[in-house]
Amino acid sequence: MKRPRSNQEKPEAIYYYGTCLADLLYSEAGMAGIRLLQGEGVRVIFPRHQTCCGQPAFNSGFQDEAREVAEQQIKQFPKNIPIVVPSGSCGAMMTRHYQGLFEGLPLHEEAQAFSDRIFELSEFLVNVLKIKLADLGAPVKVTWHSSCHAKREFGLGDEAKQLLRQLKNVELVELEREDECCGFGGTFSVKHSEISGEMVLDKTRDVLQTGADFLLSTDCGCLMNINGALENQGSRVQVEHFASFLWNRTHAS
Amino acid sequence: MPPETMPHQTLSEKSFLEDTAKALKDPQLRRNFKRAMSGLVAKRRNVFPNASEFEGLREQASAVRRKTLSRLPELLELLEFNCERNGIRVHWAETTEEANRIVLDIANEAEVRLAVKGKSMVSEEMGLNAFLEEHGIEAIESDLGEYIIQVDKELPSHIIMPAIHKNLEEISKLFQEKVDSNSTSETAEEMTATARKILRKKFHDADMGLSGVNFAVAETGTLCLVENEGNGRFCTTLPKIHVALMGIEKVVESLQDLPPLLTTLTGSATGQPITTYFNMISGPRREGEKDGPHEVHLVLLDNGRSKMYEDELLRETLLCIRCGACMNHCPVYTRIGGHAYNTVYPGPIGKILTPQIKGIENAGYLANASSLCGACVEVCPVQIPITEILLRLRHNWTRQNKKRHWTDKNRLELLIWNGWKQVFSKPGLYRIQAGLLGRLGNLLPKQTPILSRWAHFRSLPRFSKKSLHRLVEEEGIDHE
């Protein structure tokens, strides 16, 4: 399916797929996403038994293990309503690879239906909810890292940047080589840590070059990676998921 | 050149990791590659400035190559028929050993002592130069980049620009020491002039010319070659014998298939709308003609390609037209260079080809050296789903490893993913793990194995005190 899609009507209720990284490491961001959606008058349903889309195992070549976990996810989202995910790479996993994972298996049709209902958060906010944001924060400079999985695997455009541009006190500075991989790649960052290290180092150079106060993105894997490298260098650049950033800017703390 | 001094390629994960680490620490190599790759990326963007136009071209090029795959056996037979009808002798080789033997037999029959070579990646697969040397036949590379690395006894580091890892100073020194100490070799112009002089004599004296084939047209029995220097035309015209080496996937049906392939190949490879020469050969010298080889031979090499043909996804590896765009845009290749791979084909195409040619048990590890960023997929002119193929190869490698070949590292990985599966497929266990990580995860020391590899370049990630599941419960968000 070509993304982003714009033929979805605003629904009464949606599912929220938190992702394991947001759950464990960026829970505030995960919550911010829910709040942004609720703020538009949509009922958010968070199935309690969701865990992980299976991408880490799948990308490492452990497809059978991934399938077992993926199966559990699909079963948690039975209603035919959109499933909104605050991550381009998890979104990509669930839209691009679930069909192949369940090919020839009883769950195949359900997996296909599941995939068809997946939306990434910024895509949903912009194209379906047509959210309008009012900036309550002080002037600040931000820059955007385009997660390569979000862009190339999921097909995300610049929806999140569109949201940032709505904020009148936020100056969005373009990042050089914005869509070059930050080097995370899941287990790649550990299996080939030296190459990954060089990639994230180059990414931090580009970030520091912008003079931005914030580095924002859609994907927690990238955030974790780039933040870790910036902190290691003693940088004060704040690395955030765009959902937390948007929520904080548009709501008095 | 004595054969024992030719570089030997060892395919091992250990040496790959070592060579990668070494390459990353070589500032000159890093500088050379960064500059070269950025240049090639910019040139390609210049020749394809319009994204939708490029997509249209890709659709055409991809359709033509897919047509080939959908009719491969038939087109190979048609190619053979028309080549033979034109007077081109067609030979088939399942293995590189067989291909080498064929070339040697042709050479021996004609008492060839000196051969001049145009660029051919298939000949690198064959290790042809070393083989001919062993049998007393000198094979001189005539493409300037190939010539440079041949003099330095190296292997190509890029499939289009074989000497891309060397900068001007390094080449200048090489020319001074090993090519011609009498001529000045400070500028590219001077060195090119020296090479021209030397190679001109070789063209003049050679008994046999060797070349690759960019595309072979089945309907007319025509071998097509792209080049900028003119050495390919020399190799295929001046010596009395011409031997063309080709992978079986390079056949196309008709002449009309050529224009989109030519445009996407030259544009993707070197950022040119067309190369200086497009050379189309349909036979040996005919009666009355004054030049051209008396004998033209075509060697069709399999070397694992017919096996790749088996699987619907893996077969798409055969769409490749060897343009090199994938490696030019690869964040891994740009940083480690071509030699670190120790393969004939480096970069993304190398990572999907090599495990399939050499066997997944021997080269499966190469498929891991990718963050799956997809930059290669975006620029591939024939739309090879490289990341999909990498994922499949990883899966195949794991499956293979589960049956046998367990190293300690593999065993550990299997344990980890098994454990992961156990916890993440059971919501109760998952919540317990989340709670533990929230409380204790941040206390894990940097030296913990696996974490330590992360911590070398980055501060450790911090687990949220309250997981999202917990926050959602506290907020009273609906769960159904």
Place this chain on the structure above:
Amino acid sequence: MSESVSQRSRIMKRLTTIHSRSQFAEFRPMKQPNPPSWTLKEKISRLKSTMEAVHTEVLLCNDLDFSSVFQRVVEEKGIGRLLYARNTALGSQIYLMNERTPKKLPELATYDESIENWKEQLFSVDASVTETRGGIAETGSLILWPTEEEPRLMSLVPPIHLAVLKAETIHHNFSEVIQKEKWSEQMPTNALLISGPSKTADIEQTLVYGVHGPSQLVVFVIQSN
């Protein structure tokens, strides 16, 4: 040879077996994009600018001034020995030029014998002049089908290649050429697209013109009045 036959049968057997049990997506021949429709003037202009971008010299002439333009170029480049084909229309023209004004043209040589007997001479000429079969505007290319009169090496060995291109033979693109001239019906031993003087960027991506092929390419585009 029988070894090759058995290799062939094994390879083909594998491929045909796989092919027979595989499903391939229906191949729909892509609709070839319509060729542009440039005027002759536009074609010439496009050809000229694309060629000049890669250091080809392009001179626009007509039937009347071709001789003088040609002689001027030959003189300016200091060509001492010029290889030409006696038995072509162009060759007759050059022969006559030489008859009329022998001092204005360099020593003329003809590629009369097989290369085996003529190597030294071929490698010692300063320039060659050939006809062309046509041109391609989109890529700035000359089309050559070498013949008995103008063999393959004639446009490769001499350091300077002078080529005569009739303006009305300039096509839009390669696809058009293949189609209009029905190339699939009969391919010559060698067909060439030549799009500039030889070049390389193998040394630190520095562009150098003049490697193994000619270092200069001069194209005379002749518009008939």
